[in-house]
Amino acid sequence: MNITYRWLVIYVLFLSFPLVVFSQNTTTLKIEEIMQGQSWVGHSPSNLRWSDDSKTLYFDWNPENLPGDSLYYTDLGELTPQKVPPTSRRSLPSFSGKINKKGDLKIYEKDGDLFLLEIPTGNIKQLTHSIQRESNPDFLNDNSRIVFQIGGNLHTWDLKNGQIRQLTNFRKGYAGKKDKPMLSKSDQWLKQDQLNHFEVLKLRKEKREAREKIREQHKPRRPKAIYHGNKSVSALQLSPDEKFVTFRLTETLKGAKSTVVPNYVTEGGYTEDIKARSKVGGNHTTYKMGILDLERDSCYYLNVEDIPGIYDIPAYLRTNKKKVSTSAKMREAVALGPLWSENGRQAVIVVRALDNKDRWIMSLDVRTGEPRLLDRQQDDAWIGGPGIGSWNFSMGKVGWMPDNESIWYVSEESGYAHLCVVNTKSGKKKTVTKGKFEIYNPQISRDKKYFYFGSNEAHPGERHYYKVSVNGGKPIKLTQLAGRNDVFLSPDEKTMAILHSYTNQPWELYLAENKADNQPKRITHSQAESFKTYSWRDPEIVTFKASDGAKVNARLYRPSQPQPDGPAVIFVHGAGYLQNAHKWWSSYYREFMFHNYLADHGYTVLDIDYRGSAGYGRDWRTGIYRYMGGKDLEDQVDGARFLTEKYNVSPQRIGIYGGSYGGFITLMAMFTKPGTFKAGAALRSVTDWAHYNHPYTANILNTPELDSMAYIKSSPIYYAEGLQDALLICHGMVDTNVHFQDVVRLAQRLIELGKENWEFAVYPVENHGFVEPSSWIDEYKRIFQLFERNLK
Structure with a gap:
């Protein structure tokens, strides 16, 4: 053998061994350590709330790594965190409740009883001490009386003489049936x-x-009995003039069926069934807003029949070519509110179609139950976005302007979530903020001169806090630190409590003056020594062009010495309405650490804000409508191509993994894009959208009986025969979100198809979000071994 040939053989043999490249970190990461969670990283402060006098900030924190968080506080004068002793904690007033207009009294509920706080002195008076629960207290206009709820009915309490008056008399059952026996x-x-x-x-x-x-x-006058049969009564609210009570009736129709999740590992040794959610399309519930006229002793209901568009047929059901068509059948809707003006003369409500394709903001005449349209937001996909809401019965961000004639609200009419104002009398509208960015959690200032809000104006992956004149104009930036800044204003609005984090730095607490040129002061130091021993990467935010021309943002993790034709992994974050290609500490912090671990072992990692992710406006949010596994999956495929073209990654050595929606995308990738990803790990995955919940799924895919093709196109179980490459499935057995049944059905399908290149790991005590470090460790060891076997 000549020398040249001998060196060639040695070179080929060298290439045949797995190539492992470590970063320049002196500390070697271990899966057994990084999957311990906050006990290894450090416990960040959370749940910030101010004292009513704006002098003290309270927060939950656990710097001592105890079994649970403790309550801490810091005074503005000292800025040093102190733990609240248990005895003091029990005597603290509730951080919720209502403050009177003068600002010197606060009424609140605590442990089912009512308390009155004198804010200037800190004196607390317990008003009730009973077995029955008193709740939802608020001041009436003269501040000498309060309104509150007992057992589903409203009462008033005169603070001067202690007199209690019952305002409503809602009763289950039907009138007459309980009073007299029915005769044949x-x-x-x-x-x-x-x-x-x-x-x-x-x-x-x-x-x-x-x-x-x-x-x-x-007999003394008693409130008239209002029988509501088997319906439930909620959202009771007394009008400011004390003449009307609004309420909501909810009826679950017969035939609605809940699911059951078996729990096999229990203290008692018996299998226990957990009653869980219904499946999409099985949510047979109707809603009605009622109005009780206390003076006339009469009850009537909101008239929704004349709401513009209530009879419109959704676009996906139209068979003709008309832009809008109507039917004789009225769509079901729910009315939320009302929200009364400060002078108590006007009320607005938000009405949402239950198919979530319309949101109407309307003024309400409580004397007649007639609503009048102020703004209609319509979307052929679904209404959503920051400050608008879509999956719960929230009015969204709505409030009254200082003139008591105009309201402010958040709308996606421009394509992005922005502040708008409409006059309730003239109907004239204007926008307060505008641009290709979104705003978050707006609130109007105490003096009614400014709006405060968070915004990603600087970058889709960065959040700062701003204020802007109620008349519009250029917003003033109030936060300085790069990354994300979640601000909690003190009640007097002089001080900002800021939860701040950066990509590789967990959340910490800062305090700053409420002005543009402030200098934030750090209050907490939460990182554990174990976390600080490693030099964590600051992944680059990169942008690539998708096959349809869209620009897609992603996080990129690189080895310190990338090798030619090296391996890569694409991570798919969960959905709900999330993003992960951002510049703050991720809720996927274990995955962040795992990606550093992968980069240390020679992998390039890409974490994509695919179609459907938060932060990019209406069109990006609804890009998955009627086809999950369409554009969102193509973004992963285009990301893989981007890695091969720009970062010298081998197209034969790319893996993919993710949990929940990320697990679903992984399955769709492995089943419908064979060869693109040589290995995939699908964690807690949806396999068939017809088996998921109603609020989330019906927004995106409508319902199976009305739009079956959307479910067939979007569900991995229909494409299981396409599996060619190595697949790992992991799932918790007591998952009450994505049920274990999902992957059991898929496993049976793979068995019947005769597939052999897949494995299945189950976690008997885990719900959707794993809790036990042992489960995290086992799962991520399996993921790493999957990639090592198939990508190296």
């Missing part, structure tokens, strides 16, 4: 025959009825 027709005939035969019986009956009538006339 034959018994009714016998009774009348007796009265016809015997004069004494007739006279006694007349006298008894006369006595009862006199007795009723002398």
